[in-house]
Amino acid sequence: MKTVRFLPVEKMNTTGLGELLAPYRFTGNSNDLTAVKIHPGEEGNSSYISAELVKQVIGALNLPERRTFLTDTTVLYGGRRMNAPDYISLAHSHGFGMPGLPPFIVADGLAGTDEYTVALPDHCETKVARLAAVLARTDSAVMISHFKGHLLAGFGGSIKHLGMGWAAKAGKLYQHSSVMPFVASSKCTMCGACISVCSVSAITMSGSSANIDKTVCTGCGECIQRCPAGAIRISWNQEAHTFMQRMAEYALAATMATDILVYVNFLINISPDCDCMSNEGPPLVKDIGVLAATDPVAIDQASLDLVTAAGSLTEDVGEAEDKFLHIRPDRDGREQLRAGERIGLGSRTYKLVTV
Numbered sequence: 359m360k361t362v363r364f365l366p367v368e369k370m371n372t373t374g375l376g377e378l379l380a381p382y383r384f385t386g387n388s389n390d391l392t393a394v395k396i397h398p399g400e401e402g403n404s405s406y407i408s409a410e411l412v413k414q415v416i417g418a419l420n421l422p423e424r425r426t427f428l429t430d431t432t433v434l435y436g437g438r439r440m441n442a443p444d445y446i447s448l449a450h451s452h453g454f455g456m457p458g459l460p461p462f463i464v465a466d467g468l469a470g471t472d473e474y475t476v477a478l479p480d481h482c483e484t485k486v487a488r489l490a491a492v493l494a495r496t497d498s499a500v501m502i503s504h505f506k507g508h509l510l511a512g513f514g515g516s517i518k519h520l521g522m523g524w525a526a527k528a529g530k531l532y533q534h535s536s537v538m539p540f541v542a543s544s545k546c547t548m549c550g551a552c553i554s555v556c557s558v559s560a561i562t563m564s565g566s567s568a569n570i571d572k573t574v575c576t577g578c579g580e581c582i583q584r585c586p587a588g589a590i591r592i593s594w595n596q597e598a599h600t601f602m603q604r605m606a607e608y609a610l611a612a613t614m615a616t617d618i619l620v621y622v623n624f625l626i627n628i629s630p631d632c633d634c635m636s637n638e639g640p641p642l643v644k645d646i647g648v649l650a651a652t653d654p655v656a657i658d659q660a661s662l663d664l665v666t667a668a669g670s671l672t673e674d675v676g677e678a679e680d681k682f683l684h685i686r687p688d689r690d691g692r693e694q695l696r697a698g699e700r701i702g703l704g705s706r707t708y709k710l711v712t713v
């Protein structure tokens with residue numbers, strides 16, 4: 359049974375984080391190139407894990423000063439995270455250039471096309487994962503994840519951060535290609551908001567509604583979030599399995615590419631939407647604390663269980679109800695945990711040790 363360590367929010371300070379992370383303190387070679395995988399937050403987002411907290415985790419883990427770096431990959435949609443110069447400038451504006459922090463670099467190159475490929479075991483549906491090029495030379499990595507809701511995955515924690523977060527653009531495209539949205543024409547008001555956010559011009563207005571060209575769409579999900587009428591949908595029941603399976607398989611590939619020292623999930627600002635959104639929405643529950651483990655499936659299962667058990671800040675959610683499933687009944691995020699266990703990424707059985 360995997361151990362997941364838990365630091366309650368009341369003890370979330372430098373001393374508490376030191377205690378939580380003591381078993382995972384760096385003992386490797388100080389010449390190792392060590393990545394700290396973070397999400398510096400979309401422009402306008404306010405729930406991402408702050409630079410100050412990242413600094414405290416790095417200090418608690420005693421990571422080597424010289425060769426540690428912060429990193430993340432570019433995204434499929436428009437905005438300031440689509441290429442390296444824009445992303446670095448955004449990360450700096452969110453504090454990830456502050457003195458005392460390692461440098462932030464973009465893991466998949468200038469435009470998201472620098473790749474490192476990993477062949478997956480035969481029992482996986484994905485044969486080759488197209489990951490970020492920095493993994494070719496990264497000796498070890500620390501995953502710092504924000505546990506929160508997610509538009510396509512139900513919720514996002516360590517598995518999503520590993521699977522989608524380490525993928526180069528082609529890898530993200532492969533994972534998203536199973537999720538093709540369509541417009542429910544009877545709901546469409548022809549406002550045009552979706553057209554302006556689609557970075558690949560897959561949407562046009564024709565007849566009495568917007569239409570999505572599936573041969574052009576990358577499945578990034580941006581238009582679903584932006585449609586004020588809720589007219590853009592996904593045939594989730596058919597597509598959930600493939601999306602979650604691919605994400606879990608990419609997560610497995612990332613663990614094969616480098617030595618992951620520890621997974622750290624922050625259960626604070628648990629918003630309905632993720633850090634890729636400029637407006638993530640108000641928290642679903644009060645802040646819970648921080649978890650640490652060496653198993654991405656166990657830590658996400660423990661995170662979900664803690665959020666489920668927490669009192670909801672929304673009146674219509676029942677006691678001990680899955681908050682994420684409540685807001686998106688057609689997106690069962692537990693499928694990523696099941697897929698992860700099926701392929702050997704980790705275990706859903708865990709022992710929670712409160713620090």
Ligand code: SF4
Binds near residue numbers: 557578579580
């Ligand atoms: S149509 Fe929607 S999901 Fe497809 S690429 Fe455009 S914004 Fe992304």
Ligand code: SF4
Binds near residue numbers: 587
């Ligand atoms: S954003 Fe929604 S309502 Fe507006 S045009 Fe697109 S599909 Fe129609």
